[in-house]
Amino acid sequence: MFSSSQFDATSAFAGGGFSFTQQTQPTDSTPSPAKSRETQGLVPVTVKQISEASQSGDEKSNFVINGVDVANVTVVGMVFEKVGRNTDVAFILDDGTGQMKCRRWMNENFDTIEMEEILDGMYVRVNGHLKSFQGAKQLVAFSVRPVTNFDEVTFHFIDCIHNHLQTKSQGEGLTPTQPQLVDTSLSTPMRNGSNGSQTAPSSQLSGQFSIDGLKSCDQLVLDYLQQPSSIGQEKGIHRDELSRQLKFPVEKIMESIRSLEEEGLIYSTIDEFHYKSTASG
Amino acid sequence: MDTSSPSVFVNAELLRVHIGKKVRAVVHVIQSDGEITTGKSTDEHQLIVKGLPHVSLMSYVEVIGIAESDQSIRAETWTNFGNTFDTQSYNQVCQLANGEFKGLFL
Numbered sequence: 001m002f003s004s005s006q007f008d009a010t011s012a013f014a015g016g017g018f019s020f021t022q023q024t025q026p027t028d029s030t031p032s033p034a035k036s037r038e039t040q041g042l043v044p045v046t047v048k049q050i051s052e053a054s055q056s057g058d059e060k061s062n063f064v065i066n067g068v069d070v071a072n073v074t075v076v077g078m079v080f081e082k083v084g085r086n087t088d089v090a091f092i093l094d095d096g097t098g099q100m101k102c103r104r105w106m107n108e109n110f111d112t113i114e115m116e117e118i119l120d121g122m123y124v125r126v127n128g129h130l131k132s133f134q135g136a137k138q139l140v141a142f143s144v145r146p147v148t149n150f151d152e153v154t155f156h157f158i159d160c161i162h163n164h165l166q167t168k169s170q171g172e173g174l175t176p177t178q179p180q181l182v183d184t185s186l187s188t189p190m191r192n193g194s195n196g197s198q199t200a201p202s203s204q205l206s207g208q209f210s211i212d213g214l215k216s217c218d219q220l221v222l223d224y225l226q227q228p229s230s231i232g233q234e235k236g237i238h239r240d241e242l243s244r245q246l247k248f249p250v251e252k253i254m255e256s257i258r259s260l261e262e263e264g265l266i267y268s269t270i271d272e273f274h275y276k277s278t279a280s281g
Numbered sequence: 282m283d284t285s286s287p288s289v290f291v292n293a294e295l296l297r298v299h300i301g302k303k304v305r306a307v308v309h310v311i312q313s314d315g316e317i318t319t320g321k322s323t324d325e326h327q328l329i330v331k332g333l334p335h336v337s338l339m340s341y342v343e344v345i346g347i348a349e350s351d352q353s354i355r356a357e358t359w360t361n362f363g364n365t366f367d368t369q370s371y372n373q374v375c376q377l378a379n380g381e382f383k384g385l386f387l
Contacts, residue, residue: 046385046386047282047284048284048287048384048385048386048387049385050282051282051284078358078360096287096288096290096305096345096386097284097287097385097386097387098282098283098284098287099282099283099284100282100283101282121358121360123360136282137282149363150341150343150360150362150363150366151366151367151370153343154367154370154371154374155370157290157374157378157386158370158373158374158377160385161377161382161385164382164385
């Protein structure tokens with residue numbers, strides 16, 4: 001990831017190739033949006049959002065909504081102008097924000113059976129893949145299901161709003177932590193305490209959404225332990241001191257200690273509360 | 282791909298802002314005589330819908346049509362939403378779709 005390459009460049013372990021961030025994920029119970037951006041499921045969108053999506057990539061095969069690559073979407077709307085052929089069924093989907101062409105390829109029996117039930121004027125949920133065809137955006141559907149409980153319509157629009165807010169704050173949440181990482185590593189000799197209090201608020205905010213919040217805590221713990229004063233101490237540093245100096249709760253410090261220990265970057269000394277960095281300075 | 286004629290999510294309060302435009306609203310049917318249907322909007326006000334066939338009382342109907350006045354809609358399309366519907370959530374969607382998240386809808 002982009003942020004881990006910055007970490008590699010400035011840490012003492014440059015070239016060590018530790019992909020630090022991946023290991024911290026098991027300790028993070030909240031879903032990591034960094035992962036979800038690469039392996040997204042169905043994104044709930046309105047036809048209006050699709051119409052405004054830009055295309056990225058060399059082959060212009062990727063759609064971008066809200067700054068995020070979107071491939072598969074789920075839309076809820078009404079079916080119109082359904083035209084059934086042997087090879088495929090095409091229809092217009094109108095969700096109140098706009099109308100778009102949809103196409104369902106008749107690959108298997110299941111496709112035919114499912115599409116037979118769909119009539120003009122019916123509310124359906126369409127799950128499919130966004131495609132560009134002759135300059136126009138189209139939805140290649142792999143699932144078309146009639147809506148039976150109409151709270152689903154309300155839910156879908158709330159879902160669109162929710163997803164919109166989530167991707168927006170992911171975009172904002174990640175940015176503040178990046179420069180913080182560079183700052184703390186460059187100014188390691190300086191008091192980490194003052195930087196710690198600066199990063200704590202933003203990592204608490206982005207910690208909700210991304211693993212970068214946890215990573216900056218790990219980075220701070222590591223930086224502190226790699227300070228010449230810490231390395232000079234034979235017994236290592238007590239975790240309470242880390243908590244006090246870096247202004248993180250002890251649980252958070254312990255989580256970072258666990259991941260750093262797993263990575264082989266720190267080790268415990270006289271007891272499970274004292275830790276030292278494995279680097280010799 | 283055509284986003285030229287969206288139907289705006291409205292309740293009674295928002296209806297007056299969109300007179301003359303295509304709107305969509307869910308009404309709880311109180312009275313229906315074949316030409317005029319009286320219903321309760323999702324924000325608990327009375328709305329008149331013209332052009333609906335006879336619909337069963339106490340059912341929820343989504344109406345899509347032109348807002349004729351601040352209290353009535355001329356229906357073009359309608360869907361029976363059944364006997365149970367969460368009007369509170371729908372009402373909130375109306376407010377969000379006309380407010381902060383207008384860009385996703387209109």
